[in-house]
Amino acid sequence: MNEGARPHRALPAAGALRILIVKLSSLGDVVHALPVVADLRAAYPRALIDWVVEPAFAPLLRRVDGIAEVIDCPLRRWTKAGVWKASVVREMRAFVARLRRERYDAIVDLQGLTKSAVIARLARGRSYGLANRTDGASHEAPARWLVSKAIRVEPHSHALDRSRELVAAALGTRIDSPPSYGLAPRAPAAGERPRSVVLIHGTSRADKLWPEASWIELGRRLADEGWAVVLPQAGSDEGKRARAIAAAIGGDCTVWPALELGAFVDRLAATGGAIGVDSGPSHIAVALGLPHVQLYNFPTSWRTGPQPRHSAGLQVSVEGEPAPTVAAVWAAWKSVQSAARVAAARAAPKPP
Secondary structure (H helix, E strand, C coil): CCCCCCCCCCCCHHHCCEEEEECCCCHHHHHHHCHHHHHHHHHCCCCEEEEEECHHHHHHHCCECCEEEEEECCHHHHHHHCCCCHHHHHHHHHHHHHHCCCEEEEEEECCCCHHHHHHHHHCEEEEEEECCCCCCCCCCCHHHHHCCEEECCCCCCCHHHHHHHHHHHHHCCCCCCCCCCCECCCCCCCCCCCCEEEEECCCCCHHHCCCHHHHHHHHHHHHHCCCEEEECCCCHHHHHHHHHHHHHHCCCEEECCCCCHHHHHHHHHCCCCEEEECCHHHHHHHHCCCCEEEEECCCCHHHHCCCHHHHCCCEEEEECCCCCCHHHHHHHHHHHHHHHHHHHHHHCCCCC
């Protein structure tokens, strides 16, 4: 695919497009898809972009510049409750009515699953989706037949690049610049200090966890250098682990209360950086442009982790087996701090 190539189908002039993005979940996948909004707005400044997503992730999208309307699709809840239940049927009908209220110039299914492609098909307009699976990502064959045009992308592709490539092939956007996430947090939480580091220790997969002893050693090193260490929590297991780590670190180490997603984004944005396992909250740290080190117990950072071409060294990945060492993570933290200082110096106004 040629970068910046225009689509074959004629589109309205001067960017007057109405576009629907379908990306339902999960949190990290939604974060990786965010740069397509900036890509589209750069090519079509007057475009109106709507996005269909699971309600749990809607607060994130409502903080993204360039999204006109976030359309909630509680598919998980409907499935759990039973799709033939009367109340669910009513909600589904209302959702479809909202989906079909507008006629879209382009509908882009970034997920490549049957459920997302069905939603794209239900909407009114020409739809685009993935024609093939990429390494490490889910894809279901029926999805390619449900959209108007299925587009083949590079199979060995980073999750972030895959979404941008699909939109570029469908709508002629450019992908020859670093990604812009457009994530604009609301007013920072009162009392949050810029010189604090968030240790994102939680993940839904146990095999992605970092040893508690490693978090404790890292937290003590940070505290010795004057950083205020904070730990988030989501659920009882994470809360228990966060309190145990904080107690062992001691000193100026605190545990945040359980936060809904929007509040977490706002609070994270007010900190000085984050170190975390491969998880949705860690990917949010990247989207916010924070100094960030992301930890991988497997050699898979190439497909979801921070890459130099994306962030100019402000966010990096560290791999290790069975887990990254504290020394490696500490060295990476030092490197992103150095990159942050360089970026700040470049951004500082020059004296007259």
